[in-house]
Structure formats: C-alpha cells, structure tokens
Amino acid sequence: MPRRIVLTGFHAIEERIRGTTASSGAEGLRLVYASPAGPRVREILAEARRAGIAASASDRRELDSLVASLPEALRDHRGLVLVAEGASAGTDLDSFLRALGARPARVVLLDSITDPYNAGAIIRSCDQFGVSLVVASRHKSVGDLCANETVSRASAGAAAWVPVCTAGNLVQAAEKLKDAGFWLYGADSAGEPVRGVAFSERSALVLGSEGRGISRLLAEQCDALCAVPTCGRLDSLNVSVAAGILLYEMTQPGGYGVRR
Numbered sequence: 001m002p003r004r005i006v007l008t009g010f011h012a013i014e015e016r017i018r019g020t021t022a023s024s025g026a027e028g029l030r031l032v033y034a035s036p037a038g039p040r041v042r043e044i045l046a047e048a049r050r051a052g053i054a055a056s057a058s059d060r061r062e063l064d065s066l067v068a069s070l071p072e073a074l075r076d077h078r079g080l081v082l083v084a085e086g087a088s089a090g091t092d093l094d095s096f097l098r099a100l101g102a103r104p105a106r107v108v109l110l111d112s113i114t115d116p117y118n119a120g121a122i123i124r125s126c127d128q129f130g131v132s133l134v135v136a137s138r139h140k141s142v143g144d145l146c147a148n149e150t151v152s153r154a155s156a157g158a159a160a161w162v163p164v165c166t167a168g169n170l171v172q173a174a175e176k177l178k179d180a181g182f183w184l185y186g187a188d189s190a191g192e193p194v195r196g197v198a199f200s201e202r203s204a205l206v207l208g209s210e211g212r213g214i215s216r217l218l219a220e221q222c223d224a225l226c227a228v229p230t231c232g233r234l235d236s237l238n239v240s241v242a243a244g245i246l247l248y249e250m251t252q253p254g255g256y257g258v259r260r
Contacts, residue, residue, distance in 0.1 A: 006066055007082040008074050009153040012160075014044055016082060016152070019160035020051050031055035034063055034079040041080045071150055091165050093173055096133050097180050104201035105132040106250060107177060109184075111170055111218055112137055112209035113239065120154025121240035122207065127158035129247035134164045135173050174221040177204050184222045186214050187246055189236045191225030194249045205246060207239055 007013050013031075020029060031048050033041055035057040045055050066083065067075045108131050113119050119136070126134055152160070167173040174184055183200035187207050206222055208214035214222070228237060228245045236242070 005084045005152075006070060007084065007152055008067055008070070008077040008080070010040060010044065010078070010080070012153045012155070013080060013082045014047070015158065015160040016084070017044065017047050017051050017053060020053065028085040029053045030083050030085075032058050032063060032066060032081045032083065034058065034060045038079060041078075044080060074150060074153055091133070091163050093133075093135060093165055093167060093176055096163065096165070097176065100132070100180070105182075105203075106130060106247070107133045107135065107182065107204040108243070108247075109170055109174065109204055109206045109218075110134065110136040111206060111214050112139075112212070113207065115210055116150035117154045118210065118238070118240040120151040120158075122243045123151065123155040123162050123164070124158040125240070125244040125247050126162045127155075129244075129251050131162060131247065134162055135167050135170070136164065137170045138166045138168045170215075171217050171221060174204070174206070174218060177202075178221065183224070185246075185250075186219055186222035186225045187227070187239075187242055188213060188219075188225040189227050189230075191227040193229045194226045194246055195229075197224055197226045197249075199250050203250060205243070205250065207243055210239055 007016060016029075031045065031053060033045060033055060037045065037057075048055055060079070063077050063079065063081050064075075066081050067077050106129070108122065108126055110119065110122065113122070113136065123134060125131075155162075178184065180202070181200075182202040182204045184204045184206055185197065185199065187205065206214055206218060208218075213219075219225075226246065228242055230237065237245075
C-alpha cells in the first residue's frame with residue numbers, strides 16, 4: 001500500500017531526485033532543508049528545482065521531528081530531508097514479464113532476507129550489474145523494498161533505479177519466471193563453483209536468508225546451485241558480498257559459456 005517515506009543521506013536523496021528527473025515523476029516529493037544551507041545541500045536543491053520538486057526552508061527542530069520515526073542510524077539528516085507522500089509499491093512480476101517480451105534479462109529473488117543493510121547492498125550490486133528486477137518475499141523478510149528508508153540509504157541511492165517488487169509466494173514467482181523461459185540459479189556454498197556454471201540469457205539468481213539459506217521448496221525450483229569458492233575459516237560469505245561476486249560472474253562472456 002502506498003505510504004509516506006522519509007529519506008536522509010545525500011546519496012539516497014540525490015539518486016531519488018535523478019530518478020525522478022528521468023521518469024518525470026516529481027508529484028508527492030518535497031525537500032525540507034535547514035537554513036542556512038551548506039554547499040552540498042544547495043547543489044541538491046538546485047537539482048531538485050530542475051526536476052520540479054518543491055523545497056522549503058525550515059529549522060532543525062522540524063527536520064528532527066520528520067526523522068524521529070526512523071531507525072537511529074538514519075536520523076542524522078545533515079540539514080536535508082526528502083519526503084515522499086504516497087510512495088510507490090513498485091512494479092509486479094506479471095507486468096514486468098509482459099513488458100519484457102522475448103528480451104534477455106537478469107532477475108534476483110530475495111528469499112527471507114531480513115537485514116535491510118544486506119538488502120540495500122544487494123540492490124546496489126544489482127544496479128551495477130544490470131539486473132532488471134529484484135523480487136523479495138513479503139513474509140519473513142525486510143518487507144517492502146520501495147518504502148524502506150534503511151534499504152534506500154544502504155543502497156547508496158540505487159533503490160531509486162532498480163525495479164523491485166514484493167511477492168507473497170516466492171515459489172509461485174519462481175514458477176512464473178520458469179514459464180517465461182528463465183533458468184533459476186540458487187546461491188549455495190555447497191553448489192558448483194560459479195566459474196563452471198553456464199548461465200542462461202534469462203537468468204534468475206536466488207539468494208537465501210542470512211542464517212538458513214534458500215528454503216527447501218524454492219531450492220527445488222532451482223535448475224542449478226552455484227557457489228563462490230573460498231578458503232577462509234568461516235563457512236560462508238555474507239549474502240550481500242556473495243551476491244555481488246555472483247552477479248559479476250554472471251555478466252562475464254568468457255570462461256564458462258552462456259546457456260541459450
């Protein structure tokens with residue numbers, strides 16, 4: 001359901017403004033800044049004006065009030081807050097697949113990722129490696145990626161660019177992807193080393209929860225399990241680190257081929 005979100009952090013705010021400029025969707029956005037404004041804030045305000053986003057000067061007490069409901073780590077507004085009224089709930093998988101047509105694509109499925117910082121870091125990697133859509137489970141997870149301020153800030157603004165959707169049942173979402181010609185690759189430390197995996201032009205990377213990994217029913221939907229070879233004393237990588245490495249390997253044209 002659309003709701004109001006409050007963003008802090010210069011990177012997150014800047015990318016949200018740039019995304020608005022690209023989509024011509026300034027409605028519902030407003031900036032509140034403390035006066036007098038510093039040079040970085042003035043630069044952001046100038047970009048907001050070009051995007052048609054309203055801005056108003058206030059005092060730090062109002063800004064403190066706006067961020068009071070945020071997690072403590074996000075309350076350091078540094079004199080600038082972006083308020084989004086009626087924040088979008090993102091896209092949906094059916095609409096994405098209809099618009100995709102027959103084109104190649106990469107999708108990421110987040111299975112019960114509960115740490116918003118991990119989710120944000122994954123979305124940042126998705127932006128860097130050309131992921132077309134991120135699908136997150138609605139239950140036992142970080143929740144609505146579009147309206148999570150911590151995810152947006154942890155992604156360094158990438159959440160403004162990467163399409164996301166929430167699915168009530170990830171197994172059904174996986175089945176829809178497979179019906180549309182996607183091959184599913186589960187990230188699992190017991191899987192085949194990623195350099196030996198032949199990825200499809202339509203690939204979906206499944207990332208499991210920080211503690212338990214991919215759920216059994218979703219793992220059964222995977223066409224292959226892939227792993228990042230390691231030599232450390234710990235049993236696995238952090239999920240966001242593994243995501244970045246796997247997505248990088250998925251973009252490489254040589255060495256292990258592309259399944260068609």
